[in-house]
Amino acid sequence: AQSVTQLDSQVPVFEEAPVELRCNYSSSVSVYLFWYVQYPNQGLQLLLKYLSGSTLVKGINGFEAEFNKSQTSFHLRKPSVHISDTAEYFCAVITDNYGQNFVFGPGTRLSVLP
Amino acid sequence: GAGVSQSPSNKVTEKGKDVELRCDPISGHTALYWYRQRLGQGLEFLIYFQGNSAPDKSGLPSDRFSAERTGESVSTLTIQRTQQEDSAVYLCASSRDYATGELFFGEGSRLTVL
Numbered sequence: 001a002q003s004v005t006q007l008d009s010q011v012p013v014f015e016e017a018p019v020e021l022r023c024n025y026s027s028s029v030s031v032y033l034f035w036y037v038q039y040p041n042q043g044l045q046l047l048l049k050y051l052s053g054s055t056l057v058k059g060i061n062g063f064e065a066e067f068n069k070s071q072t073s074f075h076l077r078k079p080s081v082h083i084s085d086t087a088e089y090f091c092a093v094i095t096d097n098y099g100q101n102f103v104f105g106p107g108t109r110l111s112v113l114p
Numbered sequence: 115g116a117g118v119s120q121s122p123s124n125k126v127t128e129k130g131k132d133v134e135l136r137c138d139p140i141s142g143h144t145a146l147y148w149y150r151q152r153l154g155q156g157l158e159f160l161i162y163f164q165g166n167s168a169p170d171k172s173g174l175p176s177d178r179f180s181a182e183r184t185g186e187s188v189s190t191l192t193i194q195r196t197q198q199e200d201s202a203v204y205l206c207a208s209s210r211d212y213a214t215g216e217l218f219f220g221e222g223s224r225l226t227v228l
Contacts, residue, residue: 034216036217042221043205043219043220043221043222044157044205044207044217044219045219046216046217049216090156090157102147102159102217103159104149104156104157104159105156106155106156107155107156107157
């Protein structure tokens with residue numbers, strides 16, 4: 001079974017600074033990887049996804065993530081954050097076996113400070 | 115069309131009562147997922163439907179929890195004899211099929227067991 005680890009439960013960062021949110025997964029088969037964002041008092045929405053092809057994936061709001069198979073990682077980055085990026089970020093994985101469920105990491109709370 | 119709709123948005127109940135939570139997925143979405151999110155925590159997988167079949171029920175916490183789905187439409191999550199530890203936000207998500215990699219989440223049903 002697959003699992004997802006997000007080592008940082010909280011990440012405070014000043015506005016306009018760069019940020020990296022870490023995600024590692026464990027799976028014995030090929031995976032699809034995702035980042036979801038949950039803004040305060042809102043539902044989750046997809047930020048970006050890796051299904052195949054280029055390992056560098058660009059998403060909404062200037063975020064990007066890089067799939068590293070050898071390190072089983074899918075870290076999320078943004079070169080310059082804004083106050084509006086304050087949210088909870090969840091990494092998720094699904095295997096390519098039909099019927100498998102999405103497994104979410106525990107989440108990282110990003111707080112952007114003025 | 116409309117997004118994923120969940121009802122009720124808020125439910126306060128007394129310990130020992132039964133509750134039903136409803137999810138209306140996006141029309142045409144074959145896959146439907148239920149997750150539980152306790153305060154300040156990540157998403158806990160409960161159950162997944164492909165059509166009206168539930169190939170993965172591994173996440174249901176106890177036999178007090180059950181779920182059903184009518185065709186590729188509405189799903190109901192039922193919690194019998196509620197306990198205080200059942201208090202959480204119950205999230206429903208749907209997907210056209212698992213391979214697209216995108217879950218569309220509802221806003222959740224917040225359950226409070228007194």
